[in-house]
Amino acid sequence: AAGVIQSPRHLIKEKRETATLKCYPIPRHDTVYWYQQGPGQDPQFLISFYEKMQSDKGSIPDRFSAQQFSDYHSELNMSSLELGDSALYFCASSPSLDRDSDGYTFGSGTRLTVV
């Protein structure tokens, strides 16, 4: 079965550079979520999109922005990178949860290292 695809899997950037992370949801999933997981931490919600509109916003820095495109894929743009941005970034997708589903499905994550 198709899963959530994230690219790239690994990314190394220098401080003050910009990074773009991509997420391709499961077909027919209309909602995309982004999470950040720092070393030894639990995943923290950043932002979500439903039908290409931002639906919820968490603790996402102003340096970060995201959008969902007409084909439902999403991109997380991160500018002026800091060492503290080094983390695993997960994307998840779901259909509306009031329908029967297997719930959130996470991608394999993008490991961002800022040096």
Added chain:
Amino acid sequence: AQKVTQAQTEISVVEKEDVTLDCVYETRDTTYYLFWYKQPPSGELVFLIRRNSFDEQNEISGRYSWNFQKSTSSFNFTITASQVVDSAVYFCALFLIQGAQKLVFGQGTRLTINP
């Protein structure tokens, strides 16, 4: 506010022992989902189970079982006859159906199964 507490930071057992991972959650909402995820050393988040707040039936899937008790706001996870491959970090998470559409994770429990 919503909160998930996994009081056990680390658990270490010998293979074939049974082990229970505790999860306690806080929410004022009456409608929500509870999840368990497994995060092996490779880093991906593997979906294990989703439970609706209205469904307090316990569930068994092979060596895994879950005990949901709404009266104590707990959703504990038991692995029977543990195996080395069960070694991972396990996260319990809460999803509110009304309001912010996001997963709130517990701090995670690092489970080590020793041969």
